[in-house]
Structures are given as C-alpha cells and as structure tokens.
Amino acid sequence: MAKPIQIYGPSFSTFVRSVMMACELKGLAYEVTTQVDGEAVDFHTPGHKAIHPYTKFPVLLTEQGPIPETVAILHYLENEYGGTQLYPSDPYAQAQVEAWSGISGIYVDHEIVREVLLEFIFPKGENGSVRMDKVEAAIPGIQNALSVVADQLADNPYICGNELTAADLILIPIIDYIEKSEVAKAKVAEHPNVLAYIEKIRVQDFAKHILS
Numbered sequence: 001m002a003k004p005i006q007i008y009g010p011s012f013s014t015f016v017r018s019v020m021m022a023c024e025l026k027g028l029a030y031e032v033t034t035q036v037d038g039e040a041v042d043f044h045t046p047g048h049k050a051i052h053p054y055t056k057f058p059v060l061l062t063e064q065g066p067i068p069e070t071v072a073i074l075h076y077l078e079n080e081y082g083g084t085q086l087y088p089s090d091p092y093a094q095a096q097v098e099a100w101s102g103i104s105g106i107y108v109d110h111e112i113v114r115e116v117l118l119e120f121i122f123p124k125g126e127n128g129s130v131r132m133d134k135v136e137a138a139i140p141g142i143q144n145a146l147s148v149v150a151d152q153l154a155d156n157p158y159i160c161g162n163e164l165t166a167a168d169l170i171l172i173p174i175i176d177y178i179e180k181s182e183v184a185k186a187k188v189a190e191h192p193n194v195l196a197y198i199e200k201i202r203v204q205d206f207a208k209h210i211l212s
Contacts, residue, residue: 005030005077008041008066009057012121014113014173015070015105016058017210021169022074024206026083036061071101074166086166096160100152100167104159108149108171111141112178120181135183142184149175150191157197172201176211 005023009016011032023030034040041047048055051066060067060076067073078086087094115138125131149171152159159167175198179188188195201207 002029004028006061007032008034008036008051008059008061010034010043013057014109014177015170017173018070018169019058019060019073019077020210021172021206022077022086022166024210025086025164025169026077026081028077028081028083033061036066070105070170071098071166074101074169078166085163086169088160088163088165093160097165097167100159101170103148104167104171104174108145108174111138111145112174112184115141116183117177117181120183139184139187142178142187146178146187146191146194149197150194153193153197157200168201172198172207173211176202 005028007016007019007023007030009032011017011020016032020030020032034042036047036051039047041051043057044055051059051061052068056068058068058070058073060073062076067076074086087097116135119130119135123130149159156162158164159171175188175194178184179195179198188198202211
C-alpha cells in the first residue's frame, strides 16, 4: 500500500484544506501532520523554516523533498498523480485558473481571512479579546471581496466556468469560513449566487467532511 501523502500544517488552515480537497478529488490517501521525517516540528520554529522559508503552510512532504505553497502543491498533485483534472488543457482557460487562484489566494484571502477571521482565531486585544473595532473596520473589505466573487459567479457555476478547478479549491475554504461567521454571515446572504455556490460544494463528497 502506498504511503499516504503528507501535508504539513493545521487542518483548520484554508490553504491546507485546499490541498486536502485536491487529494479527495484525486482519490489520494493523505494525512495532515505536524511531523517531518517522523519528528514533531512546531509551527514557526527553525524546523518549520527548514521546509518553508517564511514558516507558512501547507507544505507537501515528498520523498524528493518539501514542496511549499498551495499553488505549487496543486500543480504537483496534478502532474504527479493525474485523476480528476484541476487545470484545463487550453492555455487561455488555464491562465484564468492561475489568475483566479492568485486573486482568491492573495486578495480575497487578505480581505476575509487576514483582516477578519484571524482576529477571531488569534485575538490580539486586551486580555486576549477580539478587537471588534478592527473587525468593523474590515467589513467593507469583506463586502468588496464577496462582490468580486459574486460577479465572477454571475454566469458560471464555478469560479472559472462550468468545471470545478484548482481556483475553486483555493476559494472554497475562505467562503465556507466567512459564511459560518456571525460577523459576516448576513453579508454572504446578500449574494445569493455565492451562498448557493458554497452550499452546493458543502454536500459534495470531496468537501463535506473537510468543511463540516
């Protein structure tokens, strides 16, 4: 039996979840771990820096060495294992997937995850409290990100057209988290196509136990 694919990082991470869903789609056995070569490696330590120069995650641990960064990992899984296609073969369509992977992973992630969600996960206010003034100040950014996604989904069932792609895998965990948050649930509901998109994804086999 082949050794399960090793994904270094916390399972609550949106980007770790992107890689988990890719493995599910491709029918690959995997495990999310905090070990490297059988040794526990805490986050943001020299051991972590040895596999990612900025101590981020996920990192795919392969026999050839570590592969950091979500997009690189998704490309590796696509090329190494085949299975369900995450990238179209047409050059223009593939470029669109690359573009929306970047838009979702950089800009949407910043406005939703970095500016809001992380404040609830790792609150930095007095006595470990959530800085609600910071959260309120970030609401326009959430609205902007959701509007961008809604516009892209206006004529498409998925973010880059009629088929689910790697760009969706990067976006899905972000939208899932924000739709479940009390601070922004109503903002998602203002965009029925975004709500329908995430509800459709949540019941699919590749995602339902990851997003539960």
